[in-house]
Amino acid sequence: MQKLIGISNVKKQYSKSKIALDGIDLEIPVGKIIGLLGPNGSGKTTFMKMLAGIARPTEGKIYIDGQEPGVYTKSIVSYLPDQNQLFKWMKVQDAVAFYTDFFQDFEMEKAKELLTRFEIGNKERVTSLSKGTVEKLNLILCLSRKAKLYVLDEPLGGVDPVARDQIIDMILDHFHEDCTMIISTHIVSEMERLFDEVLFLQRGKIVLGGNAEELRLQRAKSIDAVYREVFAQC
Amino acid sequence: MKPIFNDHTPIYLQIMTHIKKQIVVHILQPGDKLPSVRELSKNLEVNPNTVQRAYQELEREEITYTQRGMGTFVTDIEEKLHMLKKEMAKDLITNFIQQMKSIGFVEDELAEIIAVFIKKNKE
Numbered sequence: 001m002q003k004l005i006g007i008s009n010v011k012k013q014y015s016k017s018k019i020a021l022d023g024i025d026l027e028i029p030v031g032k033i034i035g036l037l038g039p040n041g042s043g044k045t046t047f048m049k050m051l052a053g054i055a056r057p058t059e060g061k062i063y064i065d066g067q068e069p070g071v072y073t074k075s076i077v078s079y080l081p082d083q084n085q086l087f088k089w090m091k092v093q094d095a096v097a098f099y100t101d102f103f104q105d106f107e108m109e110k111a112k113e114l115l116t117r118f119e120i121g122n123k124e125r126v127t128s129l130s131k132g133t134v135e136k137l138n139l140i141l142c143l144s145r146k147a148k149l150y151v152l153d154e155p156l157g158g159v160d161p162v163a164r165d166q167i168i169d170m171i172l173d174h175f176h177e178d179c180t181m182i183i184s185t186h187i188v189s190e191m192e193r194l195f196d197e198v199l200f201l202q203r204g205k206i207v208l209g210g211n212a213e214e215l216r217l218q219r220a221k222s223i224d225a226v227y228r229e230v231f232a233q234c
Numbered sequence: 235m236k237p238i239f240n241d242h243t244p245i246y247l248q249i250m251t252h253i254k255k256q257i258v259v260h261i262l263q264p265g266d267k268l269p270s271v272r273e274l275s276k277n278l279e280v281n282p283n284t285v286q287r288a289y290q291e292l293e294r295e296e297i298t299y300t301q302r303g304m305g306t307f308v309t310d311i312e313e314k315l316h317m318l319k320k321e322m323a324k325d326l327i328t329n330f331i332q333q334m335k336s337i338g339f340v341e342d343e344l345a346e347i348i349a350v351f352i353k354k355n356k357e
Contacts, residue, residue: 033281165279172276192241193280213244222241228336 001029004180010060012046019045020191022204031177033194036184039231044184045082048153052079070151082154084134086126093122099141134158143174150181153212192223200230245280245338249288321323
């Protein structure tokens, strides 16, 4: 299977005592949805920031589509941060224009269609939107890029159950066989049916990983139950 | 119809069973086209690769066949469909026997229990 991401011995140390990632080795193929699971502070966000090219490893190498994170990888990686990064002065239409300017692969028509579907008005100010709507807006912008890699940090963060279904729908709608998605979550039960593979991250290390269906078969448990088992020990 | 899946057994197996059931009760007729992978994936809210795997396995079991560019279809080989029904019955019975044993019955009692039960139901 074609490889999209190669990671070898990646470490990230923020300070002497704060090690966010502690020796990650990983290969991720094209055409899969990977679930990145772990409690708060396990290193998920740091890991995703590195893939997005906005944090650098202290040690080790990351290759995305054969290149180290930089200008090229940023053009093929679409990143959904774990918190809103749109400017306060922006209206929805400004955010769309911003993405159009920054990303060549941004499909404005697609974004407009999704905004209409989710009833998010063009003239509304980002600051006037509810938390859930801001999250939807950010996801719409992220998925309207025709990227090779989507890195979604907690896409279900603060949304209600109905919006959750809509977001899962939106993710499924945009997934296709030539892209890869990495999605972090701690709401495992809601998302586990989306994952081909899961990675369990604990204190900066991958403590368990593999095919989601094989894990279910081996352990006769849901991924959610496996998660609870793995992280109850710490 | 949206089947309710559990998450503690592989989902592709559950999708297979779901489709097999539809075939056995003739919701899906011989020669009928199955929904596309994408369609079913959205419908069930599962990863399209999982649906794809279920379809591959169904094809391997010769319950369905794929026509390039056209889609996946239910086999029209009578024999296969007949066998499918038998196999599903076998699974249910095996499961039943296991469950009954687990609450303390022995195999020899089972036939009679069922016979009595059916008779009562008819009255």
